[in-house]
Amino acid sequence: MSEITVSNTDWAILSAVKTAIAAATVGGEAVFASAEICTSVEHLMQTQLVGDTPRAIVLFKGSDEQHGVDDERFCRVSMELILASRAAVGADASDRIQEMLRLKNAAVNAVQTDPPSDAVGAATSDLYRPALVWGPADIELSRPGVEPWVMCRLGLEATYAIADAASH
Amino acid sequence: MGSVHNPQDVAIGAVQLSGVLEIRWRQRRREIISPPGDGLTHHSGVEYGAVTADGRLIFADPIQASSASGLFGTLTATLKGVGGGADRTLTITGVRTGESDNTVAHNRAAECAVRFLASGDDGISSPVTLA
Numbered sequence: 043m044s045e046i047t048v049s050n051t052d053w054a055i056l057s058a059v060k061t062a063i064a065a066a067t068v069g070g071e072a073v074f075a076s077a078e079i080c081t082s083v084e085h086l087m088q089t090q091l092v093g094d095t096p097r098a099i100v101l102f103k104g105s106d107e108q109h110g111v112d113d114e115r116f117c118r119v120s121m122e123l124i125l126a127s128r129a130a131v132g133a134d135a136s137d138r139i140q141e142m143l144r145l146k147n148a149a150v151n152a153v154q155t156d157p158p159s160d161a162v163g164a165a166t167s168d169l170y171r172p173a174l175v176w177g178p179a180d181i182e183l184s185r186p187g188v189e190p191w192v193m194c195r196l197g198l199e200a201t202y203a204i205a206d207a208a209s210h
Numbered sequence: 211m212g213s214v215h216n217p218q219d220v221a222i223g224a225v226q227l228s229g230v231l232e233i234r235w236r237q238r239r240r241e242i243i244s245p246p247g248d249g250l251t252h253h254s255g256v257e258y259g260a261v262t263a264d265g266r267l268i269f270a271d272p273i274q275a276s277s278a279s280g281l282f283g284t285l286t287a288t289l290k291g292v293g294g295g296a297d298r299t300l301t302i303t304g305v306r307t308g309e310s311d312n313t314v315a316h317n318r319a320a321e322c323a324v325r326f327l328a329s330g331d332d333g334i335s336s337p338v339t340l341a
Contacts (some may be wrong), residue, residue, distance in 0.1 A: 165319035167231045
């Protein structure tokens with residue numbers, strides 16, 4: 043057997059994103075009533091669309107890596123921020139869209155204001171990836187079984203570097 | 211198909227260089243071509259001159275590139291085998307590096323090139339060997 047160490051930066055980044063969102067305030071008031079982590083949209087719809095609103099859920103989607111120079115590894119953690127809020131259902135969705143976009147932009151600002159310290163991006167001759175890359179915001183205003191909740195699913199990828207293949 | 215990639219453990223003399231993205235080297239001979247005489251359509255004599263060995267080290271960081279400037283010694287590097295190819299060792303003797311040529315741009319890694327010239331020990335042996 044060989045003694046190894048595990049830095050588990052994947053988790054450190056997920057945790058940092060969650061903490062940044064949970065700690066975000068506007069005018070001294072928390073933006074999100076809660077921030078949690080899950081691994082399944084179905085699970086969150088069954089168990090987490092309850093209680094105070096709005097809610098933020100960090101959905102872990104996966105991780106991958108590419109080789110850097112000098113045996114370095116550039117690792118990427120892919121996640122989705124699911125922002126959920128209860129909103130009145132009506133013909134005009136303006137208020138719901140406005141609120142979900144506010145939450146989406148608040149979440150981005152929260153993470154960008156307090157980004158994961160491990161996220162550094164990657165840059166070599168054949169690879170360029172910023173530390174944080176935001177995906178499109180997919181707003182689900184109405185979905186059977188979800189109303190009166192509305193959700194915004196916002197992709198996020200964080201990239202960090204480790205010294206070699208055995209430093210994960 | 212076997213090949214090599216990822217230069218590692220790059221050094222010039224006693225100076226270890228980190229962050230080397232690429233090593234480009236070449237050996238060139240000056241072309242000596244005698245002019246054709248009147249009414250001739252082909253050169254009657256061609257020759258190659260002596261070999262000049264030179265190359266460039268490519269970095270993504272201007273600071274790492276600057277650490278490779280102004281060095282003299284034997285360049286050594288391990289070229290890692292890939293696709294079933296074996297690791298190779300590149301050795302270039304008499305390497306003298308110049309200054310770095312840097313490009314830092316938007317949304318891509320910087321490219322910083324340090325040129326070098328190489329000379330053989332005795333004027334007969336090639337400065338470049340691969341093992």
